[in-house]
Amino acid sequence: MYTSFPLCNAPFASINASLTLPILATFLIPALISGCACLMIRKKAGKLGLLDQPGVRKIHTVPIPVGGGLGIWLGVCLTLAVLSAIVLVLVRANECAFSTAVLSHVPHFAQEHLEGIAFRLGRLWGLLALGSVLTILGTLDDRYNLSWKLRLGVEFIVAIIAVAYGWRATFFVDVPWITYPISVVWIVGLVNSFNMLDNMDGLSGGVAAICAIILATVALCFAPNAESGAPQYFLAFFLIILVGSIFGFLIHNRPPAKLFMGDGGAYFIGFLLAATTLSMTYVGNSTPKSAIFTPLVVLAVPIYDTVSVVIIRLRNRVSPFIGDNNHYSHRLVALGLTKVQAVATIYLTTTICAIGAFFLYQVSFISAVLILGQTILILTLVAILEFAGRKKALQKNKSTGEPPVTQAK
Secondary structure, X not given: OEOOOOOOOHHHHOXXXXXXXXXXXXXXXHHXXXXXXXXXXXXXXXXXXXXXXXXXXXXXXXXXXXXXXXXXXHHHHHHHHHHHHHHHHHHHHOOOOOHHHHHOOOOHHHHOOHHHHHHHHHHHHHHHHHHHHHHHXXXXXXXXXXXXXXXXXXXXXXXXXXXXXXXXXXXXXOOHXXXXXXXXXXXXXXXXXXXXXXXOOOXXXXXXXXXXXXXXXXXXXXXXXXXXXXXXXXXXXXXXXXXXXXXXXXXXXXXOOOOEOHHHHHHHHHHHHHHHHHHOOOOOOOOOHHHHHHHHHHOHHHHHHHHHHHHHHHHOOOOOOOOOOOOHHHHHHHOOOOHHHHXXXXXXXXXHHHXXXXXXXXXXXXXXXXXXXXXXXXXXXXXXXXXXXXXXXXXHHHHHOOOOOOOOO
């Protein structure tokens, strides 16, 4: 049943100590940038027209600043700009007389990959440029309430460009007419999944952070690069930067929220996670091919929320693009949970499902299918419980004439 691929083999374990400081720095710097940027956005939101007004389906009774996604975006981009400059300087320093003094402060594992990182910077900034387009689109939607057709159209254009640029799945076969459309749908789907999940304080950002942490751990300890056999440092540290930026925002978004992420932030997060999962190498010389299930297991909860909401809306003959109170979080509240308890429950569900990704690298294909099946069964059980509670709550509201009060998306 089990393969010989361990949690962290000897080459991986030998670098764990040297990774501690870089990981902390890579997390704290974007967290600080994002936190400060979000504080400024809170103060300037009124002048910029970035306020979420109270409404029938809203949980807040006073206008709340929106646009925290700009803080997340700045945390990621500014951190990567500084790191990109450092990498380019170090590559040049490697050819100069003072190279030894400069490189002595760089961890050994990073020194070995400087050339490779510098080579990939162009592709990285191409990705961030596309993510920036979506951030601008979402922010404009927060400000002007754009048509869903316009938003969806731009999302597909961005996704197509990203796939053409190389951010796509392969499934071990080079069949573009299969892999290209699937990759485009995956990107657009996750962009909207995290946007739809953004319906309670701390929910979308927290779930995204959990998913990114799991994926970063996989990249560092479980899924070596197929060519070099080394950890996927580039993607792992990219994800850690994203986690840091999200945490900087969550300081302002914890209940009761003083700042909302907005569509700009949700689009940006969803796009980066989608592109990262498409680019990450899930198979190496010692890794089973069933590890490709990793994105489905890690992102199971956002996918579940989106699919269930779309099914409900279509069943009710309502447009899937019109916000309502039928999300996973809302259905948990209908069971009697408080909003904080509902968010915590979704955090736990996300973590339980995502942890299965670690085992995908240590079991046979049949066992991996069972892990994926277990994830589906967990969410099926959740669906049975919360849909039953939702039905009971709707019947109660109908009899009393009281509309449910929730923040719709």
